[in-house]
Amino acid sequence: MRFGIMASHQWPFEDDLRRHVAELTELVQLAEELGYDSAWVINHFVSNLATPQPISMLAKLIEHTERITVGTGILLLPFFHPVHIAEEFATLDQLSGGRVVLGVAAGYRDHEFEAFGIPVDERFRRLDEGIRIVRALWSGERVSFDGEIWSFSDQRIGVPPLTPGGPPIWVGAGARLAVRRAARLGDAWYAPGNSPSRSYLQKHVGIYDEALAEYGRTPSERPIGVELYCAPTTGQAVAEALPHARREYYTYAEYPALRWQRERFDELVANTLLLGSPQDLIERIRGFRALGFDHLIFRPFWLGMPMEQARASIRLFAEEVIPVLREEFA
Secondary structure, three states: OEEEEEOOOOEOOOOOHHHHHHHHHHHHHHHHHOOOOEEEEOOOOOOOOEOOOHHHHHHHHHHOOOOOEEEEOOEEHHHOOHHHHHHHHHHHHHHHOOOEEEEEEOOOOHHHHHHHOOOHHHHHHHHHHHHHHHHHHOOOOOEEEEOOOOEEEEEOOOOOOOOOOOOOEEEEOOOHHHHHHHHHHOOEEEEEOOOOOOOHHHHHHHHHHHHHHHHOOOOOOOEEEEEEEEOOOHHHHHHHHHHHHHHHHHHHOOOHHHOHHHHOHHHHHHHOEEEEOHHHHHHHHHHHHHOOOOEEEEEOOOOOOOHHHHHHHHHHHHHHOHHHHHHHOO
16 A cells, blocks of 8 residues: 655745745655655635645655656646646656656636636546546557647657656546546546535546456556545544644635535545544545545645644654555555
8 A cells, every 4th residue: 555645835925935836845755764755736816825836846755765766746738738748757757767646637616627728518528538648658659639629730749758657647536437537547546535415436436447357458557536534542632633634624615616615514534534533544545445445635734834743744644654554455
C-alpha cells in the first residue's frame, strides 16, 4: 500500500505566498524523508484563493525531491491544448527521472470556463480528445488527429518522455459516466474520498470495476484522495484540525457547484474527514483497502493551520500508521 500527500498550494491573497511555497516545499521534503511515496499539486484558475499553477509547482518539487512520485491531482485538461501538455509533461518526466504522473479531470467551476471562453458542455469532449492526443504524442511518432475540438496533421513532440509510452494518466471523476470514462481512458481512477454519502465509494467502485471488465483494462493502481489529520488522540486531532478544515470547506462553498459543502459539512465531518488517533486512522483506512484502494493520498493541512501541526501529523502518521498498514497489506 502506498501513501502520498496533497501539496495544497492555495492561500489567502493577503498572505506571504513565497513563504507559504517554501514551507510547503519543506513539508514535501519531510514527507520524502519519512517514507511517503508521492506528492500531488492542484490546479485552478481565477480562484478565490492565491493558487500557483501546477506545472511550475511540479518543476519546483522535482528540483527538491529525489525519490517520490510527483503529479497533478488534478490538472484541468479542458483549459489546456493537449500538445502543450504532452510537451510539458514529457519534459517533466525527463527532469524527474520518470517520477511524474499526469492526473486530469474535466473541471466544474463555471466561472473558469467563462474566463477561458470555453462552453461548459465541451468539457468532457475536451477531456476525452485531450487524453487521446497526449497518449498518441507520447509515442514519439508523428501523429495526425481529426476531432471535434482539435485537429492537426503529421506532428511530433520535440521532447519524448523518459518513461516508455509516457507517464501514467490518472483521471479524476465523481459521477457514474465520468467514472466509466476514467476506466476507458485512464491508467487509474483518482477516486474522491470526500463524498458525504456513505454508499458513494462502494457503489462507484462497482461501476468502475464493471467498466474495466467491459473495456478489458487493468488499472496501474487504485488511488483515493482524502482529508486526514493524525494526533495522539482523536479528540486532539478534531480540536486542532476541524476549525481549519471548516474554514477551507466554507471557502470552497462560495462556488455554486460546491455550496453543498457548507450545507452538509457536518455529514462530511462524520463520514469523510479522517481526523483521528493512529489506531482510529488504521481502522478507517482498512475500510478503503477493503474496497480495493491501494494508494491513499491526503491533504495534510487546511487554511490557517500552522505548518508545525502539519509536520507533526505527517510524522506521527508515518511512524505509527504507515508501517502497520504496509505490513498488513504487503
